[in-house]
Amino acid sequence: MSGCSGLLLDLGILTRLRGTRQDPEVARFLQSRRHQRIFISALTLCELADAGSGDAANPEAWLRELTERFAANILPVDHGTALACRSRGQGESGPGDAGRLHSPAVLAATARQHRLTVVSAVPLHYAGLDVRVLDPLAASHTAGAT
Numbered sequence: 001m002s003g004c005s006g007l008l009l010d011l012g013i014l015t016r017l018r019g020t021r022q023d024p025e026v027a028r029f030l031q032s033r034r035h036q037r038i039f040i041s042a043l044t045l046c047e048l049a050d051a052g053s054g055d056a057a058n059p060e061a062w063l064r065e066l067t068e069r070f071a072a073n074i075l076p077v078d079h080g081t082a083l084a085c086r087s088r089g090q091g092e093s094g095p096g097d098a099g100r101l102h103s104p105a106v107l108a109a110t111a112r113q114h115r116l117t118v119v120s121a122v123p124l125h126y127a128g129l130d131v132r133v134l135d136p137l138a139a140s141h142t143a144g145a146t
Contacts, residue, residue: 006037008075008116010107011047013136014040016121018062029119029136039073039116040066043106075110085109105129 007030016023017030030038049063067074085105108129111118118126123133 005115006039006073006117007033007119007134008039008041008107008111008114009044010118010120010125011044011103012121013119014044014048014066018066023137026121026136029134037073038070039075039114040070041107041110042074042076043103043110045074047103075114077106077110081106081109081113084113107131 013026016026045063045067048066085108104125107118108126108131110116111131117132117134119134119136120126121135121137123135126133
């Protein structure tokens with residue numbers, strides 16, 4: 001996928017940036033790409049709110065800070081994204097999940113809609129979703145899934 005205009009951080013990456021034990025590799029990776037616009041999904045904010053405190057002393061304050069920091073770069077799951085996700089058959093994972101959208105599929109659709117590259121420590125989650133993925137923990141930082 002050429003012409004990507006920025007980065008979309010997934011849940012795993014954001015959790016590596018919170019609390020007292022921030023992952024220095026992820027921080028360095030993002031610092032080296034500070035020239036690019038960095039986005040998060042409203043879905044990921046919801047997941048973070050549901051994930052509990054982790055090692056963050058005050059999860060509500062951390063979420064507030066994150067929301068303020070990314071205020072102009074929080075992408076909604078809009079109608080176009082939902083249709084892009086569903087049109088590729090990425091919304092179901094098994095019996096009982098009919099119609100339920102799953103985070104990697106939604107993030108991949110969001111990235112495609114906005115011409116972004118997903119940043120994930122687990123690129124395999126995005127395999128077959130036709131989206132470019134960078135793994136900040138990989139030595140080359142060029143892991144890709146298409």
